[in-house]
Amino acid sequence: MSHVPETAHSDPHAHGVAGEAQHPHRWKLLALLCLAQFMLIADVTVINVALPTIGEDLGLDGSGLTWVVSAYTLFFGSLLLLGGRLADAIGKLRAFLAGLTVFTAASIASGLAAGGGMLIAARSVQGVGAALMSPAAMALVTALFHGPDRNKALGVWAAIGGAGSAIGVLLGGVFVSGPGWEWVFFINVPVGLVALFGVPALLGTSRDLVAPSGTGGSLDLAGALTLTAAPGLLVYGLVQARDHGFDAPGVWVPLIGAALSAVAFVAVERRVREPLIRLVIFARRSLVGGSVVMLAASGLLIASFFLSSFYVQHVLRFSALKTGLVFLPVAVAITLGAHAASHLVARLGWRPVGAVAFALTAVGAALLTRLDADSGVWTELVPGFALLSLALGTAFVCATTAAMNGLPHQDMGVASGLVSTSHELGAALGVAVISTIAGASLEGGGQGAAVGTGGFDNAFTACAITAAVVAALGALLLPAGRPDPAQGPVMAH
Numbered sequence: 001m002s003h004v005p006e007t008a009h010s011d012p013h014a015h016g017v018a019g020e021a022q023h024p025h026r027w028k029l030l031a032l033l034c035l036a037q038f039m040l041i042a043d044v045t046v047i048n049v050a051l052p053t054i055g056e057d058l059g060l061d062g063s064g065l066t067w068v069v070s071a072y073t074l075f076f077g078s079l080l081l082l083g084g085r086l087a088d089a090i091g092k093l094r095a096f097l098a099g100l101t102v103f104t105a106a107s108i109a110s111g112l113a114a115g116g117g118m119l120i121a122a123r124s125v126q127g128v129g130a131a132l133m134s135p136a137a138m139a140l141v142t143a144l145f146h147g148p149d150r151n152k153a154l155g156v157w158a159a160i161g162g163a164g165s166a167i168g169v170l171l172g173g174v175f176v177s178g179p180g181w182e183w184v185f186f187i188n189v190p191v192g193l194v195a196l197f198g199v200p201a202l203l204g205t206s207r208d209l210v211a212p213s214g215t216g217g218s219l220d221l222a223g224a225l226t227l228t229a230a231p232g233l234l235v236y237g238l239v240q241a242r243d244h245g246f247d248a249p250g251v252w253v254p255l256i257g258a259a260l261s262a263v264a265f266v267a268v269e270r271r272v273r274e275p276l277i278r279l280v281i282f283a284r285r286s287l288v289g290g291s292v293v294m295l296a297a298s299g300l301l302i303a304s305f306f307l308s309s310f311y312v313q314h315v316l317r318f319s320a321l322k323t324g325l326v327f328l329p330v331a332v333a334i335t336l337g338a339h340a341a342s343h344l345v346a347r348l349g350w351r352p353v354g355a356v357a358f359a360l361t362a363v364g365a366a367l368l369t370r371l372d373a374d375s376g377v378w379t380e381l382v383p384g385f386a387l388l389s390l391a392l393g394t395a396f397v398c399a400t401t402a403a404m405n406g407l408p409h410q411d412m413g414v415a416s417g418l419v420s421t422s423h424e425l426g427a428a429l430g431v432a433v434i435s436t437i438a439g440a441s442l443e444g445g446g447q448g449a450a451v452g453t454g455g456f457d458n459a460f461t462a463c464a465i466t467a468a469v470v471a472a473l474g475a476l477l478l479p480a481g482r483p484d485p486a487q488g489p490v491m492a493h
Contacts, residue, residue: 025202026144030153032202033137034160036100036195039188040130041164042171043072044427045331048305049172049324050181052313057181060116062442063239066435067120069306070235070428075127076134077424078228081276081417084135085219092139093203097196099133102126104192111185135417140199165331169305173324181320223276226265231425233258235432242436277414287415289477290403293354294422296470297395299430300361300388300463301334304368306431308385310442311456315373326377333386337393344394350402350478357395358471364388365464369457388463396423402478434459 023029051065060068087095106125113119138157145153175183237254244251269275282288305327312318312326337357344353367384375381403419435442441455470477 022146022149023144023203026149026153029144029199029202030141030156032195032198033096033141034157035191036096036199037134037137037157038160038164038167039103039191040076040134041160042168043126043130043188044302045165045168045305045327046172046175046184047072048302048309049169049320049327050176050184051306051309053176053181053320054119058113058116058119060119062435062438062440063243064116064120065442066235066239066242066431068116068123069302069431071120071123072127072130073302073424073427073431074232074235075124075228076130077127077421077428078231079128079131079224080135080421080424081227081414082219082221082224083131083133084139084414084417085276086132087136087139089219092136092143093200095136096133096140097200099129099131099136100192100196101129103129103133104189104196105129107185107188107192111182134420165334167331169327169331170324173319173321173327176320178321218272218274220268220272220274220276222268223265223272226261226268227276230258230261230265231428233261235428238429238432238436242439277418281414281418284407286405286479287403287407287418289479290399290401290405291418291422293395293399293470293477294403294419295426295429296358296466297361297392297399298423298426299433300365300467301392301430302427303430303434303459304365304385304388304463307434307438307442307456307459308368308381310438311371311453312377312381314442315371315453315456316375316377318377326382329382330385330389333390334393334396337390337395338397339393341394341397345398345401346482349480349482350398350405351474351480354395354398354402354478355471355474357391357398358467358474360391361388361395362464362467362471364391365460365467368460369464371456371460372453398478401483405479405483434462437462 047069051068054060054068055062055065058064083095083099090098103126106122106129109122110119110126113122141153141157142150171187172184175181175187233254237251237258240248240251240254246252266279269277269279308327308330309323312323313320318326341353341357364384364387367387368381371380400419404415407415438455438459441453441459
């Protein structure tokens, strides 16, 4: 689950640099940039353990808690491509510092939130800051390192994803059981301040790294707006359907608006001189298929964390700390799956690996459909969830390498951004869909006890069916063959 979006022009100096002296503090800078990126990764998983407690303290029901998760990933994913363009337009360092400042300030606001509306708004702003910071940080890493050192640096960067996911779930339990759920957000403040002052101090006045690249061009604000509106309205419509049913008159207005926004996005991208996404790139079947697989894998994984957190804390009555410990082997399984995938895809190819990964995901989700109030967490929840996570860790790598396969150098950045966008939007949509299916089972107290665990069973059944469908469509979504070793490492999700 590593978030490594790359700007469309993340490395304008990729050629002709072999003989240039590299920055003397590049490894210290890499540590600080990875630390900042770690915050963004951990913020996706750390919140899951805290959700039931946040709901009780702020009076949020299942719909409100859906937005606590989805607001961050929605704005993060929708604005990633615009963030990459801004990094080119105003400079990598300025974009990084601006995004980091916004993210850190929004983290303070999240921790101080006195109500659900304030928390959701602050989480949205966190997503905006992350969308500006992450591509700029990636661009700085690729500009700081050349030759063999670059591959080493990118390997460290990619490893941060798995570490952030695993440590995030544990930190969530520690903070909620200790100083309080507010520290899920407050912990970002000292980390943000260290990076905010440390990166420019170490970087100095290196013009190549501080000045704009000159390739930013005009900003496609209309494209960014419609790209954000489409999934945003879809999530809102699904949340409304959860509360009022699909037969309610107000439900279909946002759903139709989502469809119209998607059409408007395509129309905008066809007309503007410098679009966020050149539509011709969608002619590449491997890119489209890989992005769809990423969307599905991310949605299934984050939705499963979302469901399991409520089940363990509301039904089994586990503390937040015990919940974090339960999720730790699950998060480690993601990293192991991703590591295994790099070898499996190279040896067997995308289609068989992708099909088996989603088939195993379906099996893992099917095992979770049998959960009830008397289930054993280590004998029934963890085995199915760990199998699902191991398989989806493999699917992430499969999706990324397939999407980037055979692309010319000039399209690598925008393709990586598109895959990263699919990852974040998949998380937002997955949580929205699954919370709609789970319904009142997500509620704490009497309402949740009255309806039992049937909602969890239905939601995990939907996950199993979705995974099985993606496994069956693997031959259509993923390209035949194996990655070209000459293409080098692909660093995205």
